[in-house]
Amino acid sequence: MLLESTVNGHLPLKKMRVRDGDIPYMNPTWKKSIRLKRKYAKQFAKNRTSENWELKRNWRNIATKERRKAIKAYILAG
Secondary structure: OHHHHHHHHHOOOOOOOOOOOOOOOOOHHHHHHHHHHHHHHHHHHHOOOHHHHHHHHHHHHHHHHHHHHHHHHHHHHO
16 A cells, blocks of 8 residues: 555556547548648647648548548448
């Protein structure tokens, strides 16, 4: 008990969010575009320039386009 409280005082536990598996219509191109969208959104949040805004906006649009394509392909295949 004493050891545990000492350790937790100096090294607090990290919180980690665990999510379920991917949705059935997730494909690699959509996943990659989501990752890039998040990357450029973080970049824009740190440095709000017009170039970073264009990158964020562009990848947000690409991710949406890929999502729509993935859903359409899933419905047509199923």
